Amino acid sequence: MPISNKEWDIIVSKFNEKGSMLTKQRRTAIDEILSLDGHHSADEIVDVLKKKKIQMSRATVYRLLSILAEVNLLEAHDFDMNKKLYERKVGKFHHDHLYCIGCRTIIEFSSESIEREQDKILKKFGFIEIYHSHKIFGLCPDCKKKKFI
Amino acid sequence: MPISNKEWDIIVSKFNEKGSMLTKQRRTAIDEILSLDGHHSADEIVDVLKKKKIQMSRATVYRLLSILAEVNLLEAHDFDMNKKLYERKVGKFHHDHLYCIGCRTIIEFSSESIEREQDKILKKFGFIEIYHSHKIFGLCPDCKKKKFI
DNA sequence: ATATGTGCAAAACGTTTGCAATTGG
DNA sequence: CCAATTGCAAACGTTTTGCACATAT
Numbered sequence: 001m002p003i004s005n006k007e008w009d010i011i012v013s014k015f016n017e018k019g020s021m022l023t024k025q026r027r028t029a030i031d032e033i034l035s036l037d038g039h040h041s042a043d044e045i046v047d048v049l050k051k052k053k054i055q056m057s058r059a060t061v062y063r064l065l066s067i068l069a070e071v072n073l074l075e076a077h078d079f080d081m082n083k084k085l086y087e088r089k090v091g092k093f094h095h096d097h098l099y100c101i102g103c104r105t106i107i108e109f110s111s112e113s114i115e116r117e118q119d120k121i122l123k124k125f126g127f128i129e130i131y132h133s134h135k136i137f138g139l140c141p142d143c144k145k146k147k148f149i
Numbered sequence: 150m151p152i153s154n155k156e157w158d159i160i161v162s163k164f165n166e167k168g169s170m171l172t173k174q175r176r177t178a179i180d181e182i183l184s185l186d187g188h189h190s191a192d193e194i195v196d197v198l199k200k201k202k203i204q205m206s207r208a209t210v211y212r213l214l215s216i217l218a219e220v221n222l223l224e225a226h227d228f229d230m231n232k233k234l235y236e237r238k239v240g241k242f243h244h245d246h247l248y249c250i251g252c253r254t255i256i257e258f259s260s261e262s263i264e265r266e267q268d269k270i271l272k273k274f275g276f277i278e279i280y281h282s283h284k285i286f287g288l289c290p291d292c293k294k295k296k297f298i
Numbered sequence: 299a300t301a302t303g304t305g306c307a308a309a310a311c312g313t314t315t316g317c318a319a320t321t322g323g
Numbered sequence: 324c325c326a327a328t329t330g331c332a333a334a335c336g337t338t339t340t341g342c343a344c345a346t347a348t
Contacts, residue, residue: 021322021327042312057330062313078227082338083312098276107274114266118285121258126290127247134283136267141275170302170347191337206305211338231313232337 003034007090014071029056029064030073039077039085039106079106079135096134102143152183156239163220175213178205182217188226188234188255228255228284245283251292 003011011030015022022030029049036048046061056064065086068074076084079099095108114134122129139147152160160179164171171179181201182194189197195210205213214235217223225233228248244257263283271278288296 019327023322023328025329059314059331060329063328066314076229078229080225080227098270098274100276101279107276109270109274111266111270114263117260117263117266121247121260122285122287125247125256125258126293127249127256127285127287128293129285129287130250131287132283132285134281136271136276136278136281138271138276138278138280144275144277168302172303172347174304174346208306208339209304212303215338 001035003031004091007034010090011073014073015067018067018071020067025056025060026064028054029061030068033064033068033086034073034088034090036088039079039087041083041085043083045086077133077135080137096136098136098138098140100140100143101137102139102146105140107140150184152180153240156183159239160222163222164216167216167220169216174203174205174209177203178210178213179217179222182213182235183222183237183239185237188228188236190232190234192232194235224280226282226284229286245285247285247287247289249289249292250286251288251295254289256289 011034012022032049032052032054033045036045040048042058042062042065045065046056046058049056049061065074065076069076069086073088073090074086075089076086077097079085079097093110095110096114098107098109099105100107118129118132121127160183161171178198181198181203185194185197191207191211191214194214195205195207198205198210214223214225218225218235222237222239223235224238225235226246228234228246242259244259245263247256247258248254249256267278267281270276
């Protein structure tokens with residue numbers, strides 16, 4: 001689904017705050033990128049834009065993704081595959097991930113009690129959290145079965 | 150400290166199980182690599198071996214690190230720095246990490262109640278865990294102060 | 299004898315950068 | 324006008340690979 005007016009307000013103010021321009025080209029690309037569900041590599045995003053006839057070079061896409069991640073409109077994930085996967089962050093609640101190494105399915109989870117425990121740990125060590133990454137790698141129900149056939 | 154006989158037994162059996170050779174060269178390098186404390190990049194490990202006059206080419210080091218990680222003698226970590234950091238796993242208890250983005254200090258933590266919660270989540274989604282990575286990025290007490298001077 | 303390991307240089311891979319041309323306010 | 328953005332190709336840093344030779348069992 002397209003980006004709401006309210007979300008555009010957030011995007012505009014984040015870009016202003018950072019002093020980055022919202023060119024027509026960028027607005028068109030952002031409209032596409034922040035409408036994507038799931039987790040996508042820079043390469044996939046370049047392809048998506050190409051398919052939608054949105055002209056933007058690979059370098060410019062990388063530059064845009066890096067801004068979007070910096071202002072927290074996207075989240076960059078590492079799933080042990082030597083490339084980043086980007087996920088829309090605007091309009092979504094915080095969550096962590098289960099990753100199936102069989103079929104590469106990504107499942108989101110969230111746990112209030114884990115978050116509370118994290119806070120205790122931060123307090124214990126006097127740390128301030130900026131972000132965290134909690135990923136469980138394993139086998140989903142389907143792949144679990146397949147492994148033993 | 151050097152690797153104990155008991156630990157060598159584990160190493161030998163893991164290599165046998167996998168059908169990988171424990172050449173004299175590999176034994177010498179493993180002795181050094183699995184004695185390291187902390188978290189080290191492949192590049193750092195190449196340097197450590199060079200300094201100790203242990204002859205092993207960069208390619209061979211990479212091949213060895215990949216075997217050691219595969220058989221769980223090392224753990225490969227990603228701290229959002231575009232390269233892997235390896236940590237000795239043999240003879241150490243499981244733990245997770247706090248990472249200071251100011252001074253790059255890595256602190257280990259562990260929480261039984263987080264592990265229990267994870268088990269609940271795995272059960273809920275029918276997943277089998279192979280491993281997990283739980284990292285909190287932020288500022289350590291020192292860097293927290295410095296940021297506001 | 300046959301599998302596996304090794305070193306070298308080259309390739310691969312995702313990502314970043316220098317630069318000249320273009321655009322936006 | 325000036326500052327920021329763009330596209331291209333080249334550079335980058337880490338990691339992997341092809342191949343000829345060496346080694347282990």
